[in-house]
Amino acid sequence: MKSRMKCRVAFPIGFHDNQTMNWVYWSLLSAFFAGVTAILAKLGVAGVDSNLATAVRTTVILVFVWAIAFATTKPAAALDFTGRTWLFLTLSGIATGLSWLCYFRALQLGDASRVAPVDKLGVVFVIVLAAVFLKEKMTLQHLVGGLFIVSGAVVLAWKSGKP
Numbered sequence: 001m002k003s004r005m006k007c008r009v010a011f012p013i014g015f016h017d018n019q020t021m022n023w024v025y026w027s028l029l030s031a032f033f034a035g036v037t038a039i040l041a042k043l044g045v046a047g048v049d050s051n052l053a054t055a056v057r058t059t060v061i062l063v064f065v066w067a068i069a070f071a072t073t074k075p076a077a078a079l080d081f082t083g084r085t086w087l088f089l090t091l092s093g094i095a096t097g098l099s100w101l102c103y104f105r106a107l108q109l110g111d112a113s114r115v116a117p118v119d120k121l122g123v124v125f126v127i128v129l130a131a132v133f134l135k136e137k138m139t140l141q142h143l144v145g146g147l148f149i150v151s152g153a154v155v156l157a158w159k160s161g162k163p
Contacts, residue, residue: 038107038116039112041107041112042107045104045107050108051104053104054100054104057100057104058097058100106118115157117153117156117157121150121153123146123149127145127146128146
């Protein structure tokens with residue numbers, strides 16, 4: 001019988017339970033891969049139509065994610081999704097596509113180190129939209145953190161002589 005070793009890492013208060021560690025771990029991986037994506041996308045979009053580049057990237061994602069779905073679950077379970085689930089997944093897919101099209105065009109026109117921070121303003125939109133549509137509680141922590149994100153994006157995107 002194989003034993004699984006658990007690595008215990010000291011995190012600040014509020015990061016100790018398994019559920020929190022789980023989302024923190026996946027969020028950090030997401031952030032890392034988003035950073036790698038920006039660099040690879042900037043290199044890939046050079047000299048080509050940004051919409052076509054997005055289509056190629058999306059095709060790769062489609063194949064890659066379906067391979068993961070087939071390896072980890074039964075994709076036929078999607079047949080059990082409710083109409084509401086299909087609606088919101090479809091709308092989410094459209095929003096994601098629009099985001100990617102805009103992001104690739106921005107990368108084509110601007111520096112990755114300036115485009116990426118502005119793109120991360122999506123976090124501020126999530127905070128506001130979650131409060132409005134999901135009725136999540138807006139706290140002082142959200143307000144201050146959101147203002148830091150906006151400030152950071154402005155500082156990182158600003159270029160002497162032209163914003």
